[in-house]
Amino acid sequence: MRIQNQQCTSIARRGSAVVVAAVLLGLAEEPARGATEIVRAGEDLQAAIDRARPGDEIRLEAGAVFTGHFVLRARAGTSVAPITIRTDGRLPSSRIRPQDAALLPTLTPAGASPVIRTEPGASYWRLVGLRIRGNGGNDLIVLGDGRAQASGIPQQIELDRLLILGDPARGQKRGIALNSAATTIRNCYIADIKRVGEETQAIAGWNGPGPYLIENNYLEAAGISVLFGGTEPSIAGLVPSDITVRRNTMAKPVAWRGQRWMVKNLLELKNARRVRIEGNLFQHNWAAAQAGFAILFTVRASGSRATWSTVRDVTFENNIVRRAAGGINILGYDTNAVSQQTRNLVIRNNLFYEIDHRAWGGNGWFLQVGNEPADILVEHNTILQSGNLVTAYGGTQFAPRPIRRFRFLNNIAWHNRYGLFGIGIGVGLPALEAYFPGGEFTGNLLAGGSAARYPAGNRFESADEVLAQFVNPTAGDFRLRPDSWARRDPVDGRPVGADLDAIKRAMGGAVVR
Numbered sequence: 001m002r003i004q005n006q007q008c009t010s011i012a013r014r015g016s017a018v019v020v021a022a023v024l025l026g027l028a029e030e031p032a033r034g035a036t037e038i039v040r041a042g043e044d045l046q047a048a049i050d051r052a053r054p055g056d057e058i059r060l061e062a063g064a065v066f067t068g069h070f071v072l073r074a075r076a077g078t079s080v081a082p083i084t085i086r087t088d089g090r091l092p093s094s095r096i097r098p099q100d101a102a103l104l105p106t107l108t109p110a111g112a113s114p115v116i117r118t119e120p121g122a123s124y125w126r127l128v129g130l131r132i133r134g135n136g137g138n139d140l141i142v143l144g145d146g147r148a149q150a151s152g153i154p155q156q157i158e159l160d161r162l163l164i165l166g167d168p169a170r171g172q173k174r175g176i177a178l179n180s181a182a183t184t185i186r187n188c189y190i191a192d193i194k195r196v197g198e199e200t201q202a203i204a205g206w207n208g209p210g211p212y213l214i215e216n217n218y219l220e221a222a223g224i225s226v227l228f229g230g231t232e233p234s235i236a237g238l239v240p241s242d243i244t245v246r247r248n249t250m251a252k253p254v255a256w257r258g259q260r261w262m263v264k265n266l267l268e269l270k271n272a273r274r275v276r277i278e279g280n281l282f283q284h285n286w287a288a289a290q291a292g293f294a295i296l297f298t299v300r301a302s303g304s305r306a307t308w309s310t311v312r313d314v315t316f317e318n319n320i321v322r323r324a325a326g327g328i329n330i331l332g333y334d335t336n337a338v339s340q341q342t343r344n345l346v347i348r349n350n351l352f353y354e355i356d357h358r359a360w361g362g363n364g365w366f367l368q369v370g371n372e373p374a375d376i377l378v379e380h381n382t383i384l385q386s387g388n389l390v391t392a393y394g395g396t397q398f399a400p401r402p403i404r405r406f407r408f409l410n411n412i413a414w415h416n417r418y419g420l421f422g423i424g425i426g427v428g429l430p431a432l433e434a435y436f437p438g439g440e441f442t443g444n445l446l447a448g449g450s451a452a453r454y455p456a457g458n459r460f461e462s463a464d465e466v467l468a469q470f471v472n473p474t475a476g477d478f479r480l481r482p483d484s485w486a487r488r489d490p491v492d493g494r495p496v497g498a499d500l501d502a503i504k505r506a507m508g509g510a511v512v513r
Helices: 017-026 045-051 098-103 254-258 429-435 463-467 500-506
Strands: 002-004 035-039 057-060 065-067 070-072 083-087 106-108 116-118 123-128 131-133 139-143 155-160 163-165 174-178 181-186 189-193 201-205 212-215 218-221 224-228 241-246 249-251 267-269 272-278 281-285 293-298 311-317 320-324 326-331 343-348 351-355 367-370 374-379 382-385 390-393 404-409 412-414 420-422 440-442 445-447 459-461 470-472 477-480
Touching: 035 045, 045 057, 045 070, 098 163, 174 181, 174 189, 189 201, 201 218, 224 249, 267 272, 281 293, 293 311, 293 320, 320 326, 326 351, 390 429, 412 463, 420 429, 445 463, 477 500
Parallel strands: 035 057, 057 083, 065 106, 070 116, 083 123, 106 131, 116 139, 123 155, 131 163, 139 174, 155 181, 163 189, 174 201, 181 212, 189 218, 201 224, 212 241, 218 249, 224 267, 241 272, 249 281, 267 293, 272 311, 281 320, 293 326, 311 343, 320 351, 326 367, 343 374, 351 382, 367 390, 374 404, 382 412, 390 420, 404 440, 412 445, 445 459
Antiparallel strands: 002 035, 218 224, 470 477
């Protein structure tokens, strides 16, 4: 049934890539109005998709099941009015949850093919309030082509409040293959993305230019929740760019720890630039197929051709990382191929706690950094880890590969036995001089350690004394007490460590304990 609406609106194009993503986000608030077609159980969804024109809305019966391989088509003309496919049920205004499944129609694949994919040039599509149920196959949603797409890259696509579930017993290879341009993924719930003996991802992109907005989703994968890079792009010179990842929860169920799924990390950048990661909760990552670092900024020039691969211009700010075997791993140059350098990383105002090898395996290190990245700023973080604070490597004992313009400023952290450690060099000043020539390490409050082994301008206290500065650390409240001496005489006008109120605001006001 097609119902004609009288009102039709459009959205003007803007020049900036970031604004394109913002415009996409706005489609949910003011969708264009054309015709509405209602598709009920047993009717032909693909035929309705093929009939749709810009501004139309396809409404699917809540609770109905549609089995097949559904293709979003390219449209002739220049209209920027989106075509919407959505439930006819009433939706929550924010992140979808499994308990909302009754409000949604279900789309499930026939065989191993994706449930939904784009054809070349498909643009201005919105998918809202759908349940995508896997059958143990490969990708569930494919946006763009992971191989050849030198022209006709799909763009202006929005996924909103989708419940994307792999098979509970067999898992799924990937939730979303993100190789389109100008795409928003928000308010979705992706779970049971897992495989035995194979890496899996909730969202992975390697052959699309961006921009991307990934906002307010629950992202669960045994391998990696969000990955950019890792496969050689078919488009020469392509680096996924202008990426915003904010207010998401990326986690693994702890129950998986006793199972055979391949476990790696929570977020990884192998080829990406101009990335902002803000206001996210990362939790539950243990040593298994990798050492258990939660966050990886590790450039990889996959294949033999993609020598342009880089990780650069990344801001990691106002996040919580907890209950993991390690914090962050940074790699300067690919160890197995020719790549560009990882550089210009900002790690600011984050809370890391329960980074603990005793609970999660691995080494419990906060930061591993090596093979010559450059321009790294680590400032105003609160870090409670069981192993080394920083471990540097690369080159040899007699010729370490330098990590230039490294700054570690105004953090609260545990020193433990080795603190800042250089492989083959030792602790403190010798490691700084060998691996971080000209670097800065000042304004920090360290629990344990010896001031004599570090540059002037840092404070060393017992672990008990540092813990006493927090409001309630046993309950996960790491705000500095109003009367804490750590608030006094700030080096840069701000108290040492992370501002937990700023993290709360960045996470949308949620109180996370």
